[in-house]
Amino acid sequence: MAGRVGNGNSARAQQSVEQATLVYMLVGFAVFLLMGVLGLLMRLQHAGWIDLGPRWFYRIMTLHGSGMVAGVLLASLGGVARVIAPRIGLSPRLLWTAFVVYFLGSGLVILATLVGGFAAGWTTTYPLPVRGDWPMSATWGFLLGYTLVAVAFLLWCLAVLVGALRTFGGFGNTLAWPVLFGRKTERPVPTGPELAATVVAIDGIIAVGAGVVYLVPIFAEMLGLVSGFDVLFAKNMLFLFGHTLVNLNIYLAVALVYATLGAYTGRTFKMGFPVALAFNLVIILVLLPYFHHLYQDFVQPWPLHLIGQFGSYAVGVPAFFVTIIGSLGLLYGSRVRWSAPVIFILAGLWGWVVGGFAAILDGTIAINNVMHNTLWVPAHFHSYYLFGAAGFTWAYLFHTLGGVEGWVTSPAARWLGWLYAIGAGGFVLAFFLSGLQSVPRRYAEHIAAWQVLGQVAVPFVLLLGIAFLGLLILGLRAVPAAWRAPAPAPGSND
Amino acid sequence: MQPALRSGVGRLDRRSVGAQGEAPVALGGRARGGEGVASLSPRGLAAVGSLHYHCSNTTEYQNDILSGVVLRVRRAAEGGVMQVGVGVVFFIFVVLWTGALWWIATRAALTAPYERVSAVVSRLRRWGALIVVVVLGAAFILSLPFLPYPTSRAARLGSPQVTVEVTGRMWAWELSQKTIPRGQTVEFVVRALDVNHGFGIYAPDGRIVTQVQAMPGYTNRLLYRFDEPGTYTIRCLEFCATGHHLMVAEFTVE
Ligand code: HEM
Numbered sequence: 001m002a003g004r005v006g007n008g009n010s011a012r013a014q015q016s017v018e019q020a021t022l023v024y025m026l027v028g029f030a031v032f033l034l035m036g037v038l039g040l041l042m043r044l045q046h047a048g049w050i051d052l053g054p055r056w057f058y059r060i061m062t063l064h065g066s067g068m069v070a071g072v073l074l075a076s077l078g079g080v081a082r083v084i085a086p087r088i089g090l091s092p093r094l095l096w097t098a099f100v101v102y103f104l105g106s107g108l109v110i111l112a113t114l115v116g117g118f119a120a121g122w123t124t125t126y127p128l129p130v131r132g133d134w135p136m137s138a139t140w141g142f143l144l145g146y147t148l149v150a151v152a153f154l155l156w157c158l159a160v161l162v163g164a165l166r167t168f169g170g171f172g173n174t175l176a177w178p179v180l181f182g183r184k185t186e187r188p189v190p191t192g193p194e195l196a197a198t199v200v201a202i203d204g205i206i207a208v209g210a211g212v213v214y215l216v217p218i219f220a221e222m223l224g225l226v227s228g229f230d231v232l233f234a235k236n237m238l239f240l241f242g243h244t245l246v247n248l249n250i251y252l253a254v255a256l257v258y259a260t261l262g263a264y265t266g267r268t269f270k271m272g273f274p275v276a277l278a279f280n281l282v283i284i285l286v287l288l289p290y291f292h293h294l295y296q297d298f299v300q301p302w303p304l305h306l307i308g309q310f311g312s313y314a315v316g317v318p319a320f321f322v323t324i325i326g327s328l329g330l331l332y333g334s335r336v337r338w339s340a341p342v343i344f345i346l347a348g349l350w351g352w353v354v355g356g357f358a359a360i361l362d363g364t365i366a367i368n369n370v371m372h373n374t375l376w377v378p379a380h381f382h383s384y385y386l387f388g389a390a391g392f393t394w395a396y397l398f399h400t401l402g403g404v405e406g407w408v409t410s411p412a413a414r415w416l417g418w419l420y421a422i423g424a425g426g427f428v429l430a431f432f433l434s435g436l437q438s439v440p441r442r443y444a445e446h447i448a449a450w451q452v453l454g455q456v457a458v459p460f461v462l463l464l465g466i467a468f469l470g471l472l473i474l475g476l477r478a479v480p481a482a483w484r485a486p487a488p489a490p491g492s493n494d
Numbered sequence: 495m496q497p498a499l500r501s502g503v504g505r506l507d508r509r510s511v512g513a514q515g516e517a518p519v520a521l522g523g524r525a526r527g528g529e530g531v532a533s534l535s536p537r538g539l540a541a542v543g544s545l546h547y548h549c550s551n552t553t554e555y556q557n558d559i560l561s562g563v564v565l566r567v568r569r570a571a572e573g574g575v576m577q578v579g580v581g582v583v584f585f586i587f588v589v590l591w592t593g594a595l596w597w598i599a600t601r602a603a604l605t606a607p608y609e610r611v612s613a614v615v616s617r618l619r620r621w622g623a624l625i626v627v628v629v630l631g632a633a634f635i636l637s638l639p640f641l642p643y644p645t646s647r648a649a650r651l652g653s654p655q656v657t658v659e660v661t662g663r664m665w666a667w668e669l670s671q672k673t674i675p676r677g678q679t680v681e682f683v684v685r686a687l688d689v690n691h692g693f694g695i696y697a698p699d700g701r702i703v704t705q706v707q708a709m710p711g712y713t714n715r716l717l718y719r720f721d722e723p724g725t726y727t728i729r730c731l732e733f734c735a736t737g738h739h740l741m742v743a744e745f746t747v748e
């Protein structure tokens with residue numbers, strides 16, 4: 001039990017942390033499956049094979065988007081907390097509290113959409129939430145739900161930041177500046193996952209701040225305190241919040257790649273200069289690309305458009321050359337133990353890069369003028385999410401439930417892993433082709449010429465569904481053991 | 495000055511025939527009709543970095559003397575050329591990246607000392623990052639002349655000769671005129687009455703040629719020149735709730 005650093009958790013606290021984080025991941029996974037069914041419904045509608053009607057389509061779309069983002073985020077927050085808690089010392093009580101708040105918030109979002117009829121899309125772009133054809137109570141429910149989710153996320157960020165500062169001492173050390181500038185230090189240096197988590201915490205706090213600036217005037221308007229406010233400013237705050245939040249999810253997921261891949265390759269991700277540099281750059285770069293959501297708002301001051309294009313190009317570079325090339329280096333010639341987590345990570349690298357490249361194309365203002373708000377956009381973020389952010393998180397979840405020797409290496413698990421990759425791949429490629437065909441996103445009705453690609457997508461979604469159900473069945477059997485498992489020695493994760 | 499610039503755009507189209515060939519046909523039959531818009535093709539190509547920009551002050555686009563065959567080929571090439579350019583670049587990238595990962599996967603189960611792999615990783619990081627930064631930097635600069643904003647478009651197309659007032663509201667478009675002369679620079683003055691809408695223009699062949707947001711409290715100006723006659727469709731491209739997909743209108747270019 002040596003190796004307890006800083007204010008690391010006791011063994012008992014650590015076990016409670018592990019239970020809490022397991023709940024985060026399992027609930028996130030369950031939400032993912034349910035929201036996936038809603039996704040299937042939407043693609044069936046696009047194929048022209050079912051008719052939900054516009055009201056239900058848009059409610060479902062709104063719930064699918066917000067539910068997926070929240071569910072995947074919850075799971076990766078749990079995974080990362082589990083990885084970093086031994087040294088950073090996250091309190092189990094805080095994790096459970098945040099979970100309850102998160103859960104209540106999500107419940108409100110579900111009620112607001114399915115019962116209340118709220119359907120302004122997951123982005124809820126002002127002034128649509130207050131001008132829709134649904135009751136104001138639904139808007140209240142939805143936005144309060146978002147607020148609770150944001151509060152829970154903020155709690156997580158604050159806890160991580162405070163814990164990291166205490167463990168590593170000061171911002172410089174916490175951000176691995178000794179490694180960056182080649183200085184000696186007495187203090188421990190953060191590992192990759194710890195640094196990634198800290199970066200997410202810092203930018204997460206900024207994003208939530210923007211979310212508050214976005215939501216407060218809307219609440220004020222609903223209370224009759226103001227009659228309205230600037231839509232351009234609102235949109236800037238909205239996407240500073242929303243875009244940054246979903247972008248941060250991938251960095252959480254990257255922390256989980258660091259924590260998983262080593263176990264199957266016998267190699268470890270070293271905290272070195274490139275990792276330190278990349279994550280320090282990300283702190284700033286991740287805040288810039290959101291401007292690409294406003295390229296078609298011609299009244300936005302033009303330098304901001306150019307910053308958006310710069311940020312969209314730049315943000316991927318550190319990630320690619322550190323995490324992606326680094327992971328491929330871990331795999332190459334490692335006599336890897338092929339298993340569901342490794343396959344998910346490999347597929348995740350594929351989708352993350354494909355989605356990233358698609359984003360660079362669409363992040364080019366000249367191209368965006370004909371691609372904006374086509375299905376190219378969901379194509380990009382589904383690649384990035386389904387393979388990357390979510391895929392990496394499920395890799396870690398399966399690893400947690402299976403261990404290096406467990407069911408994850410069974411032929412069934414491996415086959416299901418490949419099946420998922422094929423299903424998700426076909427599904428996103430159909431989306432990309434639809435985007436090239438100028439099919440608009442967020443349309444409840446598709447004209448005949450657009451339906452073909454929807455029809456192509458459906459079988460792939462079904463493959464995806466089968467793969468996840470299979471993995472669920474395999475994984476569930478391992479849950480009781482994972483719940484009871486004694487806490488491993490603190491620090492064993494680095 | 496302006497005629498020269500405009501004819502420069504016209505010239506480029508003909509060049510793009512050679513550069514693009516039958517590409518649109520290859521990409522899922524999107525070349526239907528092929529009512530391309532002249533000014534789009536050089537933008538699309540240059541934005542993906544595959545065509546050099548040349549200005550020349552030869553004939554006006556309208557006065558082009560092209561045989562029927564060449565015209566048809568050119569129109570096919572223009573049909574969705576921005577989207578085709580993006581598609582080609584994207585799918586080449588996907589194939590290369592899939593191949594690279596496949597190659598790594600087949601070698602993951604072999605044995606290679608990690609020191610050697612690490613050395614390669616370091617070199618890849620150093621040189622790869624340098625190359626990517628240079629390529630992205632070049633793409634950034636090359637894309638700048640093709641911004642869709644009014645000053646940039648006016649420089650390419652000439653200042654507007656026709657003004658069309660556009661108003662979006664839940665869930666309809668109102669246009670001050672429904673016919674637009676071809677070959678003239680049009681300025682759409684776009685407003686919204688209630689929530690954000692997206693003023694998206696679809697060519698007769700079904701592809702988006704340009705768009706701008708319609709925002710309450712703001713006026714956005716969109717410049718464009720239609721060189722192909724036909725019926726163009728306006729679709730709302732910003733989600734505006736229940737009737738979003740019904741927010742369709744048409745105008746003709748003659
Ligand atoms: C499981 C398979 C999935 C399927 C079949 C699916 C399908 C869909 C479909 C059909 C749409 C509507 C596209 C449109 O017409 O605009 C959509 C939107 C969306 N999806 Fe997914 N999706 C899946 C997974 C995910 C994941 C993992 C995420 C991660 C966060 C996600 C987040 C979103 C978001 C944010 C939207 C946009 C909602 C909006 O426009 O308000 N989806 N999805």
Ligand SMILES: [Cu+2]
Pocket residue numbers: 662663664665690691692730731732733734738741
């Ligand atoms: Cu609209």
Ligand SMILES: [Cu+2]
Pocket residue numbers: 691692730731732733734735737738739741
């Ligand atoms: Cu709309």
